[in-house]
Amino acid sequence: MAATIHTLGELRQARLHSRPVKQEIRDNLVRKLKAGETLFPGIIGYDETVVPQLVNAILSKHNFILLGLRGQAKSRILRALVDLLDDQVPVVPGCEIHDDPLAPLCSACRARIAREGEDMPIAWWPRAARFVEKLATPDVTIADMLGDIDPIKAAQAGLNLSDELTMHYGLLPRANRGIFAINELPDLAGKIQVGLFNILQEGDVQIKGYPIRLKLDVMMVFTANPEDYTARGKIITPLKDRIGSEIRTHYPATRQNAMAITRQEAWTDRTTAGGLKIEIPDFVREVVEDVAFQARADRKIDKRSGVSQRLPITTLELVVSNAERRALANNEAVVVPRVTDVYAALPSITGKFELEYEGELKGAETVARDLIKSAIGNVFSGMFDGQDSRTVVEWFDLGGTLPLSDVTSAADVVAQTSGVQGLRELAGHLGLKSNAPAPLVAASVDFVLEGLYAQRKIGRSDDRGYSAAPEAAPRRGPRREEPMIDEQFQIPGSKKKYYN
Ligand SMILES: [Zn+2]
Numbered sequence: 001m002a003a004t005i006h007t008l009g010e011l012r013q014a015r016l017h018s019r020p021v022k023q024e025i026r027d028n029l030v031r032k033l034k035a036g037e038t039l040f041p042g043i044i045g046y047d048e049t050v051v052p053q054l055v056n057a058i059l060s061k062h063n064f065i066l067l068g069l070r071g072q073a074k075s076r077i078l079r080a081l082v083d084l085l086d087d088q089v090p091v092v093p094g095c096e097i098h099d100d101p102l103a104p105l106c107s108a109c110r111a112r113i114a115r116e117g118e119d120m121p122i123a124w125w126p127r128a129a130r131f132v133e134k135l136a137t138p139d140v141t142i143a144d145m146l147g148d149i150d151p152i153k154a155a156q157a158g159l160n161l162s163d164e165l166t167m168h169y170g171l172l173p174r175a176n177r178g179i180f181a182i183n184e185l186p187d188l189a190g191k192i193q194v195g196l197f198n199i200l201q202e203g204d205v206q207i208k209g210y211p212i213r214l215k216l217d218v219m220m221v222f223t224a225n226p227e228d229y230t231a232r233g234k235i236i237t238p239l240k241d242r243i244g245s246e247i248r249t250h251y252p253a254t255r256q257n258a259m260a261i262t263r264q265e266a267w268t269d270r271t272t273a274g275g276l277k278i279e280i281p282d283f284v285r286e287v288v289e290d291v292a293f294q295a296r297a298d299r300k301i302d303k304r305s306g307v308s309q310r311l312p313i314t315t316l317e318l319v320v321s322n323a324e325r326r327a328l329a330n331n332e333a334v335v336v337p338r339v340t341d342v343y344a345a346l347p348s349i350t351g352k353f354e355l356e357y358e359g360e361l362k363g364a365e366t367v368a369r370d371l372i373k374s375a376i377g378n379v380f381s382g383m384f385d386g387q388d389s390r391t392v393v394e395w396f397d398l399g400g401t402l403p404l405s406d407v408t409s410a411a412d413v414v415a416q417t418s419g420v421q422g423l424r425e426l427a428g429h430l431g432l433k434s435n436a437p438a439p440l441v442a443a444s445v446d447f448v449l450e451g452l453y454a455q456r457k458i459g460r461s462d463d464r465g466y467s468a469a470p471e472a473a474p475r476r477g478p479r480r481e482e483p484m485i486d487e488q489f490q491i492p493g494s495k496k497k498y499y500n
Contacts, residue, residue, distance in 0.1 A: 007119055007122060008118050008120040011102065011122055012102065018100045021177055025058055026061055029055065032084075043077060043080065045252045046073075046077075050066075050077070054247060056245070057245035060245070064221055064247055066222070068226065068248060070306050071251075073249065078133070079181075082128060082179070088124040088125055088127060090124060091122065091124070092109045092112065092113075092120075097169060097173045097177075101113070105215060125177075131178060132172075132179070132181070133181045133182075134181070134183070138188075142207065145170045145188075146207065148208075149167060150167070172196070172199060172216065172218065173216060179218070186225070190236055193235065197239040199216055220243075229246075251307075255286060258289045258312065261309055266317050266320075270324065277334050278323070278336075279335070279336050279439075279440065280336075280337050281430070281443050284339055284342075288319060288342060290375035291312065291372055294371045295349075295352075299356065300362065301367070302355065314352075316345075318344060319344070319345050320337055320341075322345070323341050326407055326409070333437075338442065339443075342372050342375075343369065343372055344406060346369070350368050373453075376451060376454045377451065377455055380447065380448075383430070384429060389422075390422075400468075401464055401466065402416055402417060402465045402466040404416065404449070404466065408442075410443075413441075414438050417445050417449075423445060427441070
């Protein structure tokens with residue numbers, strides 16, 4: 001329909017009256033709900049928590065705020081609102097505030113319509129352009145956000161300064177008839193919050209002391225860190241009052257949901273970039289995900305700023321890259337990441353959290369290494385619950401060592417570990433088929449060794465690789481997972497007291 005409408009007269013004849021933007025978004029949402037469409041494709045794990053609240057806020061035609069920590073898909077949700085706009089809306093060509101040709105706000109457009117009449121051409125504004133986003137920072141000014149008065153323009157045109165023709169429009173007026181998103185609202189200076197409130201409430205604003213009337217039609221959406229938002233004095237009360245709904249986002253509740261998000265977001269299929277075939281074992285994905293879960297629960301890490309879902313996403317990318325590098329160096333046809341590759345992803349982990357004082361004393365890298373180790377231990381314990389690892393541990397206790405590293409080829413890992421009694425059998429618990437390719441066998445064996453190391457049943461050092469657990473390991477007995485068997489067992493010729 002829009003394609004055939006080029007003039008004001010045609011638009012009037014077609015009776016295409018634009019609706020207020022919140023009504024338009026509501027109507028389109030209602031249509032999608034009736035049709036049973038997926039509302040926020042790609043947003044995972046919010047179906048029963050955030051999405052119902054969002055739907056209610058939109059049905060209520062509210063301005064709303066998403067309260068959540070970093071990496072909880074807040075910006076992504078706001079951008080997804082674009083899908084709820086009409087494909088395009090008619091505008092007066094060239095108007096900075098995208099005036100509706102049938103109901104223009106600015107006097108320039110009204111003058112033009114009076115001059116050109118029904119023959120005035122109209123333009124069509126696509127929905128993607130109707131979303132305006134601004135990251136709030138303390139240095140954002142009224143001029144940036146709302147606009148400024150141009151005294152020279154006024155003088156030249158012989159206009160009064162309060163005439164809106166003298167106005168140089170800021171971001172918000174230029175978002176007229178669209179969605180205006182402000183990220184990190186509490187970082188916005190108080191007087192700008194007042195300006196926003198006035199626009200929302202009264203449709204006018206004072207600029208440099210001159211009242212300017214602008215009956216804008218905007219859906220306002222915001223994001224904020226919950227603690228900043230609720231802190232006294234950060235948000236002016238009248239603005240808070242105008243925000244109809246506060247919706248809390250959260251990190252994925254389950255490891256499965258988290259893995260689904262990372263699977264969707266991480267760049268791991270590299271065949272199109274001239275890369276090799278990549279097979280990521282599930283246990284590697286689980287460990288990567290658990291690093292984030294461990295970090296979110298760690299008291300050395302600042303809870304207030306959170307641990308973004310971007311941590312596991314970028315970590316998995318580096319894990320795959322490290323495996324890719326190894327496979328290329330060793331001329332392997334299949335890339336299979338190992339859990340030891342997660343240590344190579346430290347550069348993507350250390351920058352993704354803020355440390356508490358205790359964490360700062362240890363240093364980001366040590367904290368990150370500890371997180372990886374406990375993630376491996378956690379995932380390993382879950383998968384190998386009830387499995388007997390005694391034969392393998394005994395091999396090390398009797399003096400066996402394995403000088404492996406993350407650059408050791410798959411064939412070498414398989415060859416060097418083939419003499420370790422019980423190791424292949426234990427790794428077979430991961431569902432290894434008898435014809436599994438060497439890189440996958442190597443990854444499984446690597447996981448078992450790292451798992452036993454995380455459980456302190458064997459030791460590992462940079463120069464010697466895997467060996468028996470250090471003699472000085474403090475009181476391993478009480479920490480064991482299976483305390484019922486063999487409370488103590490004296491190995492002849494060894495000072496080691498505990499093992500299982
Ligand atoms: Zn206009």
